[in-house]
Amino acid sequence: MPVENLLGHEGEGFKVAMSALDNGRYTVAAGAVGLIRACLEASLYYARERKTFGVDLGRHQLVKRMIALMAQRGEMARLLVYRAGWMKNQGLRNTRETSLAKWTACDAAFEAASDAVQIHGAYGYSDEYNVERYMRNAKGAVIYEGTREVHMLMQADYALGYRSDKPLRCELPAYDAERWQAETGNW
Ligand SMILES: Cc1cc2nc3c(=O)[nH]c(=O)nc-3n(C[C@H](O)[C@H](O)[C@H](O)COP(=O)(O)OP(=O)(O)OC[C@H]3O[C@@H](n4cnc5c(N)ncnc54)[C@H](O)[C@@H]3O)c2cc1C
Structure with missing residues (x-):
């Protein structure tokens, strides 16, 4: 490859690729926060509608x-995502914080989706409600x-x-x- 085509410094490509993960992971974490909210909304609706033993399921x-x-x-994950986002807006290195947000939010989303399926009972396991899709999507993340x-x-390595x-x-x-x-015309 001609030397004038070199982007950055020789030998730092892996570091650049790894730093890009801080951005992909952030979007996945934010998506997981949205997924928890969807699980909560679906569960609240169903728990108030469905009656068992003479009372709302939610009782x-x-x-x-x-x-x-x-x-x-959901709130824990949201706050961790906001912290990572705030650091990005300041131009600060955020690998540790983004990793924590991604891990926490995605694990929480899977737990939320699994419980949303549980709350819906057999309907949750079927594809008549969205929660089974939420569970599969959450597992991917x-x-x-x-x-x-x-x-x-x-x-663990950061802590140690x-x-x-x-x-x-x-x-x-x-x-x-x-x-x-100025550049995008967006607000
Ligand atoms: C829905 C979905 C979409 C995806 N989209 C993309 C995409 O767009 N682009 C892309 O590049 N990839 C994508 N992937 C791939 C994804 O990044 C990999 O599946 C992931 O990195 C895990 O790699 P693997 O499947 O080879 O699992 P493996 O490396 O075989 O690992 C299997 C399991 O063992 C665990 N494990 C492995 N080694 C260790 C270890 N040393 N210590 C502890 N645990 C360990 C892993 O955490 C995992 O749980 C996608 C995956 C899914 C499920």
């Missing part, structure tokens, strides 16, 4: 537990953009001090609202 304590966990994990195991290992993030030679620039609006 049973163990059903409440599943609803409560969905709400709790636990596998791609770094499997659950990859993120667990990364987070075996891994740390240094600023990249070329970070993405901080978010500049005026420039974005």
Whole structure:
């Protein structure tokens, strides 16, 4: 390859490719937050409609537990995604935070989807309701953009001090609202 076609420095391609994961993983994490919300909304609707033993399904304590966990994990995942997004907007290295957001949000989405299927009973297992699709989609997100195991290992290594993030030679620039609006016409 002619030297004038070289992008960046020789030998840093792998680092550049790895840093791109911080962006793909972020979008997957954000999508998982949306999936938890969809699971919660479907479960709330069904739990108020369906009656068992003479009361709304949602009146049973163990059903409440599943609803409560969905709400709790959804907010935890949302806040971790917001933190990673805030760091990106500042132009800060965010590999650790994005990994934690991706792992947490995707695991939470799978738990939420599994519980949403459970709340819907046999209907949840069928394709008459959306929740079975949510469960399959959530499982995919636990596998791609770094499997659950990859993120667990990364987070353990950060905690143990075996891994740390240094600023990249070329970070993405901080978010500049005026420039974005001028160049795209979007608000
Ligand atoms: C729905 C879906 C969409 C996808 N889309 C894309 C895409 O667009 N582009 C793309 O490039 N790839 C895509 N993938 C592939 C995905 O990135 C890989 O499936 C993923 O990286 C895991 O690799 P693998 O399937 O080879 O599993 P393997 O590497 O065989 O691993 C199998 C399991 O063992 C675990 N494991 C493996 N090694 C270790 C270890 N050392 N320690 C602990 N656990 C370990 C893994 O975490 C995993 O759970 C997609 C996958 C799915 C399910």
